[in-house]
Amino acid sequence: MTTTDTSILDIRDLTLSFGSLTAVDRVTLRVDEGARHALIGPNGAGKSTLFGVLAGRLRATSGQIFFNGQDVTALSEAERARNGLVRTFQHSSLFLGMSVLDNVGLAVERSTSQPKRPWPSRRRDRAVTDAAMTHLESVGLLSRPSALCGALSHGERRQVEVAMVLACEPRMVLFDEPTAGMSVAETNRFAEIVESLPRKVTVVVVEHDLDIVFRLAERVSVLAAGKLIADGTPEEIRTNDAVQEAYLGTSSNEALFGAAS
Amino acid sequence: MSATNTLSGLTADQPGTTKLFNTGAPRPAFRLFVAVVILLILVALPFFLAPYPLSLAGRALAFGLLVVSVDLLTGVMGMPSLGQVAYFGAGAYTAGLVGIHLSSSGLVQLLIGTLAGAALALLTGAVAVRTAGIVFLMITLAIGELAHIGVDSLSVVGASNGLAGIPPVSVLPGGEPLTVPGYLYWWVLAVFVIGFCAAVILNRSPLGRSMRGVRDGELRLRALGQNTYSVKLIAYTIAGGVAGAAGTAWVAQTQFISPGDLGFDMAAFALLSVVLGGAGSLWGPVIGAGLVIFVRDWLGGYIEGRGTLLLGVVFVIAVYVLPRGVAGIKGRSLRRKSSDS
Amino acid sequence: MLAWFDANTATILNGLALGAVLFLIAVGLSLVFGTMDVLNLAHGAVSLMGAYVGVAMYGAAPTTGMFFLAMAIAAAVGFAAGGVLATMVSPVRNHLRQALLTLGMALIVAELLQEVFGPEVRSVPVPEFLSSTVSLMGNPYPVYRLAMVAAGIVVAVVLYIVLERTRAGAIVRATVADRAMVEAIGIRTKVVLALVFGGGAALAAVGGLLAAPILGAQPGLDDQILLLALVIVVIGGLGSLRGALLGALVVGQVQTIGVSVVNEFASFLLFAALAAVLLFRPQGLLPARKGAHV
Structure with a gap:
C-alpha cells in the first residue's frame, strides 16, 4: 500500500458496470488532504455513479478506494461516515418532521x-x-x-x-450538486460556507455550475462517459481540448468557460 | 458576539424548547398542568363511578397502555404495527400463570410480564425490524395471529376457553388482595402511569430522537453513521415491554385472559386508536383508546349492544373531520402527517 | 400412494373448490391494492354481503333461475358497495387513515347485517340443479363443488382476457403504470379506479355467495375471510392476478387438508407460511411487475 502522506482519498482503477453498460470506467484519482477538489462533466458522464460508489451507496465492480490510508472499498455508508467520509444529499433529505x-x-x-x-x-x-x-x-x-x-x-x-x-x-465532505435549484444569493451564501470550512477538512464537490467550481476549486477532475479525461488546476481544465470536446463536441472554449480572466 | 452569549441569550428567550429535545410541543408548563389535572380526575374516578363502569375504565387504561406501545412504533418510529397484541398476550398470560402458581403480587406479575413481553419482542423483532412499510405491517400481523393461534391451541393455558381462576392481585408479595374495585382500579392506574411515563421519557431521549429520525429518513440516518437496525430493535423491545406491562394490568383488572384478547380485532382497534388519536403524540392515542372503549362498551350498553356500529360511524367521521387525529385539533401541528406505510 | 390419493381425492377437490371461491374473493383485494395502493379492510364485509344475499333470496331449494338471479344481485350489490368505498376513500391520501375508514365501513356493514339477519349461523342451500353427486373414482362427489372450481376457472380466464386483451384492461394497466399520463390523454382515472374497486367488490360478493353453502353466513365470518384474503394476496403478490390464483390454491389446500388433520394446524401453517414468504420473498411468489398485471 503506497499512499503518499498528503493524499486523503486514493481511488484506483475504480469500475462500476451494470451488465454491458460501464458507468465508471477505471477511474484513478487522488485527492490531497485539505484540498478543494471539484468533479465535473457533462450529463451522463457518470459523476453521480462515481459519487454513489465513493459514498458507499453503490458497490464497485472492481478497483479500490483508500480513505485516509485505509481500504474502505468494502465498508458500508454508515461505516464510512463513522470514519470521517461524509456526504451531502442532492435532493435535500433532512428530517422534515423534526x-x-x-x-x-x-x-x-x-x-x-x-x-x-x-x-x-x-x-x-x-x-x-x-x-x-x-x-x-x-x-x-x-x-x-x-x-x-x-x-x-x-x-x-x-x-x-x-x-x-x-x-x-468529517475529514472529508462529499458535496452532491449542492447548488442545484439555488438562487444567486443562496449560491453565494453556500460558497461562503464552504470557504469558511476548516482547512483540514477536505472538500470534494460534484457540480454542474461551473461558476461555483471555478470560485471554490483548487483542482478539477473531469469525467466523460465514465472515464477520467482530465485532471488539473482550473486554468488547465479551461484550456483543455478534450474537455471542450466532451462538453460541446467542438472547440468553443470561450462559449463554455467564458473569457479567461 | 461570543458563542456563549448567543446561546444563553437564545435559551432565555425560548424557555424549555432548547432544554429538552424539542418534539415540537409548545408551552411545556401548560401541558404539565393539564396532565396533572387529568391525572387527578383519573384518580378520583372511584368516587364517582359504580363498579361496572369503573372496571371499564380500568380496562380502558390497560388497553390504552397497549395503544401507547403501538404508537411508539407507529407514530414515533414510523412503523405501523399489528403485532403488539402478541406481547400484550405474553405479559397477560405470564401474569395469569404467575398469579395462579407463583405469587399474587401485582408488582411481581408486572415485572415478570413486562420481561416476557420484552423478551418475545426481542426474539421476533430481531427478524421483523429488518423489513419496513407494508411488509413489516404484514409480518407483525403474522406475529399477532401466530400468538393468537398459539394460545388458542395450548391446553396448558386453557386453549380457547382462556385462562381462568386467576386470584385477585395484591400489590406486594403476601399483601392484602385488592378486592375493593376502587383499590384494584388504582393499581391498574398506577401501572398505566408508570408505563406512560416510560414512553414519554423514551420519546424525549436520544433514542426517541433517533426513532423519529428513522421515521423521517432512515437512509439519511444511516448516512450519518447511525446503526438504524439496533435503534429499531431496541425500540421494538422496549415497546414490547410496554405492551407486556399493559397485559399484566389487563389481567389484574379482569382476572381473565383468553385468546380473543389477542385477536385481529384487538390488533386492528389498537392501531386505529392510534390513528384516531393522532399518531406520534402518545397522549392522543390514549384518548383514542378511551374513545374506542367508551363508544363500544359503555355507550354500546345503552343502545342495545350496537356499540360496534356506533364505533364504525365514529371511525368514518373521524377520518374526514380529524385529519390529524384528536391530537391535531390544537392549532399547531405537532409533526407532519404520520408516514405512509 | 395411489390408495392415499384415492382416499383423499375428495379432500383435494374440496381444497380446489375452496381455493376457487377464495380466488374470486381475493383477486379484487389484490387488484385494488395494486392499482390504488389501498388496503381495503372492508373486503371481508363485502363478501359477507354476498353470502347474505343467498340467505335472503334462497328458499328451501333454489331453482336455477333463482341461483343466477342471486348471483346477479350479489354482483350488483358488491359493485355498488365498491363504488361507494372508492368514492369515500379517494380524498384520503394517508394509508393509515384509509385503513381507519375502510375498517369503520366494515364495522358498520357487519353490524347492519347482524341487525337484519341475526347473530346465528344461517345456512344456505345448494341450488337444485347442482345438488346431485357425481361418481369420482368410485366415490360420490357433490357436483356443486365441481361447479365452484369451474366458476373459478371461468373467472380467471375472463379476467386474464379482460386485462390483457381489451382496451379497458389496457387502460387499467396503464393507469397503474403512470396515472398522470393517462389523465393527460383525457381519461378520467377516478372513474377507472372506481370501476376496479367496484369490479373487485362484485367478485368478492359473488365469491361469498358461492361459498355460502359451505361456509355458511354468520357474523365474524367477514373477519376470517379478510384474514384469509390478506394471506392470499401477500403470499401471491400484491396486484398480481396469477399471484392471487396461486395464493388461493395454496391457501385452499392448506385450509382444507390442515383442518382435517388438526384444527388449529391449518391457521398456524398459513400464518407461518405468510411470515416465511414475507421474510424471504416479500414481493410475493408471483409478483406483478408494476401494479395490476397477469
Missing part, C-alpha cells in the same frame, strides 16, 4: 454521545444541544432552532444540511 435543532442534534449525537440511550440526561443532552447550536451558528442559521425543517426555504435547508455535515466532524 426541528432544525433536532436535525443537527442527530448528527452531533452520532459522533459524540449515545444515540441509543433510552432516557434523557440533562448534562449530556445539554452538551449535544450546545454543540448543535455552535454548528448552526457557523452556517449562520441560529435564528430558528425550533422551526420544523419542513417549513424552511430551500436555501435554509441547505444551511442545515451543511451544519449537519459539520456536526459529523
Whole structure:
C-alpha cells in the first residue's frame, strides 16, 4: 500500500458496470488532504455513479478506494461516515418532521454521545444541544432552532444540511450538486460556507455550475462517459481540448468557460 | 458576539424548547398542568363511578397502555404495527400463570410480564425490524395471529376457553388482595402511569430522537453513521415491554385472559386508536383508546349492544373531520402527517 | 400412494373448490391494492354481503333461475358497495387513515347485517340443479363443488382476457403504470379506479355467495375471510392476478387438508407460511411487475 502522506482519498482503477453498460470506467484519482477538489462533466458522464460508489451507496465492480490510508472499498455508508467520509444529499433529505435543532442534534449525537440511550440526561443532552447550536451558528442559521425543517426555504435547508455535515466532524465532505435549484444569493451564501470550512477538512464537490467550481476549486477532475479525461488546476481544465470536446463536441472554449480572466 | 452569549441569550428567550429535545410541543408548563389535572380526575374516578363502569375504565387504561406501545412504533418510529397484541398476550398470560402458581403480587406479575413481553419482542423483532412499510405491517400481523393461534391451541393455558381462576392481585408479595374495585382500579392506574411515563421519557431521549429520525429518513440516518437496525430493535423491545406491562394490568383488572384478547380485532382497534388519536403524540392515542372503549362498551350498553356500529360511524367521521387525529385539533401541528406505510 | 390419493381425492377437490371461491374473493383485494395502493379492510364485509344475499333470496331449494338471479344481485350489490368505498376513500391520501375508514365501513356493514339477519349461523342451500353427486373414482362427489372450481376457472380466464386483451384492461394497466399520463390523454382515472374497486367488490360478493353453502353466513365470518384474503394476496403478490390464483390454491389446500388433520394446524401453517414468504420473498411468489398485471 503506497499512499503518499498528503493524499486523503486514493481511488484506483475504480469500475462500476451494470451488465454491458460501464458507468465508471477505471477511474484513478487522488485527492490531497485539505484540498478543494471539484468533479465535473457533462450529463451522463457518470459523476453521480462515481459519487454513489465513493459514498458507499453503490458497490464497485472492481478497483479500490483508500480513505485516509485505509481500504474502505468494502465498508458500508454508515461505516464510512463513522470514519470521517461524509456526504451531502442532492435532493435535500433532512428530517422534515423534526426541528432544525433536532436535525443537527442527530448528527452531533452520532459522533459524540449515545444515540441509543433510552432516557434523557440533562448534562449530556445539554452538551449535544450546545454543540448543535455552535454548528448552526457557523452556517449562520441560529435564528430558528425550533422551526420544523419542513417549513424552511430551500436555501435554509441547505444551511442545515451543511451544519449537519459539520456536526459529523468529517475529514472529508462529499458535496452532491449542492447548488442545484439555488438562487444567486443562496449560491453565494453556500460558497461562503464552504470557504469558511476548516482547512483540514477536505472538500470534494460534484457540480454542474461551473461558476461555483471555478470560485471554490483548487483542482478539477473531469469525467466523460465514465472515464477520467482530465485532471488539473482550473486554468488547465479551461484550456483543455478534450474537455471542450466532451462538453460541446467542438472547440468553443470561450462559449463554455467564458473569457479567461 | 461570543458563542456563549448567543446561546444563553437564545435559551432565555425560548424557555424549555432548547432544554429538552424539542418534539415540537409548545408551552411545556401548560401541558404539565393539564396532565396533572387529568391525572387527578383519573384518580378520583372511584368516587364517582359504580363498579361496572369503573372496571371499564380500568380496562380502558390497560388497553390504552397497549395503544401507547403501538404508537411508539407507529407514530414515533414510523412503523405501523399489528403485532403488539402478541406481547400484550405474553405479559397477560405470564401474569395469569404467575398469579395462579407463583405469587399474587401485582408488582411481581408486572415485572415478570413486562420481561416476557420484552423478551418475545426481542426474539421476533430481531427478524421483523429488518423489513419496513407494508411488509413489516404484514409480518407483525403474522406475529399477532401466530400468538393468537398459539394460545388458542395450548391446553396448558386453557386453549380457547382462556385462562381462568386467576386470584385477585395484591400489590406486594403476601399483601392484602385488592378486592375493593376502587383499590384494584388504582393499581391498574398506577401501572398505566408508570408505563406512560416510560414512553414519554423514551420519546424525549436520544433514542426517541433517533426513532423519529428513522421515521423521517432512515437512509439519511444511516448516512450519518447511525446503526438504524439496533435503534429499531431496541425500540421494538422496549415497546414490547410496554405492551407486556399493559397485559399484566389487563389481567389484574379482569382476572381473565383468553385468546380473543389477542385477536385481529384487538390488533386492528389498537392501531386505529392510534390513528384516531393522532399518531406520534402518545397522549392522543390514549384518548383514542378511551374513545374506542367508551363508544363500544359503555355507550354500546345503552343502545342495545350496537356499540360496534356506533364505533364504525365514529371511525368514518373521524377520518374526514380529524385529519390529524384528536391530537391535531390544537392549532399547531405537532409533526407532519404520520408516514405512509 | 395411489390408495392415499384415492382416499383423499375428495379432500383435494374440496381444497380446489375452496381455493376457487377464495380466488374470486381475493383477486379484487389484490387488484385494488395494486392499482390504488389501498388496503381495503372492508373486503371481508363485502363478501359477507354476498353470502347474505343467498340467505335472503334462497328458499328451501333454489331453482336455477333463482341461483343466477342471486348471483346477479350479489354482483350488483358488491359493485355498488365498491363504488361507494372508492368514492369515500379517494380524498384520503394517508394509508393509515384509509385503513381507519375502510375498517369503520366494515364495522358498520357487519353490524347492519347482524341487525337484519341475526347473530346465528344461517345456512344456505345448494341450488337444485347442482345438488346431485357425481361418481369420482368410485366415490360420490357433490357436483356443486365441481361447479365452484369451474366458476373459478371461468373467472380467471375472463379476467386474464379482460386485462390483457381489451382496451379497458389496457387502460387499467396503464393507469397503474403512470396515472398522470393517462389523465393527460383525457381519461378520467377516478372513474377507472372506481370501476376496479367496484369490479373487485362484485367478485368478492359473488365469491361469498358461492361459498355460502359451505361456509355458511354468520357474523365474524367477514373477519376470517379478510384474514384469509390478506394471506392470499401477500403470499401471491400484491396486484398480481396469477399471484392471487396461486395464493388461493395454496391457501385452499392448506385450509382444507390442515383442518382435517388438526384444527388449529391449518391457521398456524398459513400464518407461518405468510411470515416465511414475507421474510424471504416479500414481493410475493408471483409478483406483478408494476401494479395490476397477469
